[in-house]
Structures are given as C-alpha cells and as structure tokens.
Amino acid sequence: MNKKPPRQPLRRRYSVAAHIALLPMAFTVLFAYLGTMLWTARVSVSSSRTFPASDFVGLAQYTRLFNNDRWLLSLHNIVWYGALFIAACLLLGFLLAVFIDQKVAAEGVLRTVFLYPYAMSFVATGLIWQWLLNPELGIQEVLRQIGFPEARFDWIVDQDKVIFTVVIATVWQASGLVMALLLSGLRGIDDELWKATRIDGIPRWRVYVSIVLPMLGASISTAFVLLFVMVVKLFDAVVAMTQGGPGTASEVPAKFIMDYLFGRANLGLASAASVVLLSTVLAIVAPVLYARHRGNRRKDTA
Structure with a gap:
C-alpha cells in the first residue's frame, strides 16, 4: 500500500500565504515610494522646468533654492511652528491624559470629545479656525459685541503673529492623539507604584516628573515622531x-514645493526642496527610531 506523502506543516503554509x-x-x-524618492533626487540635479530633463547640473538647483528668500522664510516659519506645535501638543496631551487617568466620570465621552478633532481633515480645521479668527466675524467681533469695544484678536491678518494662529488650530486638532497615546502608557503603570509613592509621602507632581514621564518614554517618542511628520507635511x-x-508671512516648505511644482512649473527647484525636506525628516526621525529599537532589544535580552 502506497503511503501518502507527509502533509506540509500548517505553520509553513500560513507563513507562505502571509508572504x-x-x-x-x-x-x-x-x-511607488523608493522609486519616487530616487526619481525626485535625480530630477533635483537636472535643469528640469515644466518637464523632466536628463542633463546633470550638479547642485545648481540647491544653490538657487537656498538663495531664494521665500524658501528661507518657509524654513524659518516651519522651525518656529514645529517647536511650538510639538511642545504644546505634548504638554496638552499629557495633561489631558493625566486628567482622564483619574477615572473621571463619563471617561468614554471625554476621550471621544478630545480625540474627535483628530478625525477631521486639516482643511476643515483650517476653515473653522479661519472663521473663528476672522476679525470681522469671529472671536474679536464677539468680544466687542459683549462689551469689550477695544478687544483685538486679529492675529490671522498680522504678519508677525499669523504663524501662531496656525499653531493654535493644529494643536487643537492633534493634542487628542497625544492624549490617547500617553493615556495607554499611563494605564500600563502598575497601581502598586502609586500605593508605594503615597506611603512614602512623595508629592504627586514629583511622581509624574521623576517616575512616570521616564516610564512613558516609548509613548512620548511615538507621539514625537507622529507630530514631527505632521510638521513636515503642514500644507492643508x-x-x-x-x-x-x-503676503508670504505664513509660507511653509510644503506650500513652497507645491507652488513651484504646479504654479510656476519649476520641477527641478521643487524636487530639490523635496529632497531637503526628506533629508530633514530622516535626520530627525531615524535616530529616534534607532534608539527605540535598541531599547527594545535591551529589554528583550534582559
């Protein structure tokens, strides 16, 4: 009697199917991703205008880019915006997470309320805050109608303050995401820690600063990476x-790229700006991800 060949192990079948x-x-x-990156880098060292060119001009496009006042202004704006946006989101998200972690009433409703803005598109957020900050229709007009005729809140039309209005709008949208990430980290902390600190009489704020925040390192780094990517992508x-x-007071790199790519048909300059932006992301995000990877490996080997 012929024996049937041994059946392939189920695990191997599942592994092949998964691959x-x-x-x-x-x-x-x-x-789509790596190919596009390489193509963009190639175009950035050519004299491409409306259509891609196959010549090679070295770093001429990068020289033109960093001699462009509009590009330099966009970098200045994005640095200010990024620093304020990330710091405010981390602080506000942490405070919201601590608040909800106190097991407050209607916790599920509050989580939904705080996280809901993140589900909205940045276009919707921008339009809402444009109406709120409009000097003739928004907060300023409301304050004047309720008895404060000298009230002024016209930052959105002030060249020196307009970037702060973008910070306010996007912090309102993104801080809920940070809250959700940090809340999951807080819920992973053993209750015995809180009991021990209460017995030792350690002030609660000191526990959060000296013990809890270091324990939330992974959650904070994840939030930082996500927020940094939002900063670089700021456009909508x-x-x-x-x-x-x-004028160009709230110009940012992504808008500069889109304007030169489609509005001014300067493919080479827009590609050079894109490569600079990508290099910045890799320079900031890669060390954070590497540090997290090494930390996880140390935990696994401990």
Missing part, C-alpha cells in the same frame, strides 16, 4: 486658513 499577501505592499514600497491647514499670507 504572498504582503507582496503587493512590498512592490508598492519599492516602486495653511492653505485653508491663510493661503500662505498675509
């Missing part, structure tokens, strides 16, 4: 709120 299922995503990453909120104005 096959991942093939479309692998091709997408290789060709600026276009919806200010169109980069007044």
Whole structure:
C-alpha cells in the first residue's frame, strides 16, 4: 500500500500565504515610494522646468533654492511652528491624559470629545479656525459685541503673529492623539507604584516628573515622531486658513514645493526642496527610531 506523502506543516503554509499577501505592499514600497524618492533626487540635479530633463547640473538647483528668500522664510516659519506645535501638543496631551487617568466620570465621552478633532481633515480645521479668527466675524467681533469695544484678536491678518494662529488650530486638532497615546502608557503603570509613592509621602507632581514621564518614554517618542511628520507635511491647514499670507508671512516648505511644482512649473527647484525636506525628516526621525529599537532589544535580552 502506497503511503501518502507527509502533509506540509500548517505553520509553513500560513507563513507562505502571509508572504504572498504582503507582496503587493512590498512592490508598492519599492516602486511607488523608493522609486519616487530616487526619481525626485535625480530630477533635483537636472535643469528640469515644466518637464523632466536628463542633463546633470550638479547642485545648481540647491544653490538657487537656498538663495531664494521665500524658501528661507518657509524654513524659518516651519522651525518656529514645529517647536511650538510639538511642545504644546505634548504638554496638552499629557495633561489631558493625566486628567482622564483619574477615572473621571463619563471617561468614554471625554476621550471621544478630545480625540474627535483628530478625525477631521486639516482643511476643515483650517476653515473653522479661519472663521473663528476672522476679525470681522469671529472671536474679536464677539468680544466687542459683549462689551469689550477695544478687544483685538486679529492675529490671522498680522504678519508677525499669523504663524501662531496656525499653531493654535493644529494643536487643537492633534493634542487628542497625544492624549490617547500617553493615556495607554499611563494605564500600563502598575497601581502598586502609586500605593508605594503615597506611603512614602512623595508629592504627586514629583511622581509624574521623576517616575512616570521616564516610564512613558516609548509613548512620548511615538507621539514625537507622529507630530514631527505632521510638521513636515503642514500644507492643508495653511492653505485653508491663510493661503500662505498675509503676503508670504505664513509660507511653509510644503506650500513652497507645491507652488513651484504646479504654479510656476519649476520641477527641478521643487524636487530639490523635496529632497531637503526628506533629508530633514530622516535626520530627525531615524535616530529616534534607532534608539527605540535598541531599547527594545535591551529589554528583550534582559
């Protein structure tokens, strides 16, 4: 009697099936992402204008880029915006997470309320805050109608303060995400820690500063990476709120790239700006991800 060949182990079958299922995503990453990055880098060292060119001009586009006052202004704005946005989101998100972690009443409703703005698009957020900050229709007009005729809140039309209005709008939208990330970290802290600190008489604020925050390192680094990516991608909120104005006072790199790519048909300069932006992201995010990876490996080997 012929014996049937041994059946392939189920685990191996599942492994092969999983790898096959991942093939479309692998091709997408290789060709749509990495391929696009390499193509952009190639175009950035050419004299491309409306259409891609196959010549090579070295770093001429990068020289032109950093001699462009509008680009330098956009870098200045994004640095200020990024520092204020990330710091405010982390602080506000942490305070919201601590508040909800006290097991307050209607906790589920509050979590939804705080996280809901993040579900909105940046275009919707920008339009809402454009109306709120409009000197003739928004907060300023409301204050004057209720008895404060000298009240002024016209930052959105003030060249020196307009970038702060973008910070306010986007912090309102993104701080809920930070709250959710940090709340999950807080819920992972053992209750015995709180009991021990109460017995030792350690002030609660000191526990959060000296013990809890270091324990939330992974959650904070995740939040930082997500917020930093939002900073680099900032475009929709600026276009919806200010169109980069007044003048070019709220210009940001992503808007500069889109304007030169489509509005001015300067493919080479827009590609150079894109490469600079990508290099900045890699320079900031890669060390954070590497540090997290090393930390996880140390925990696994401990």
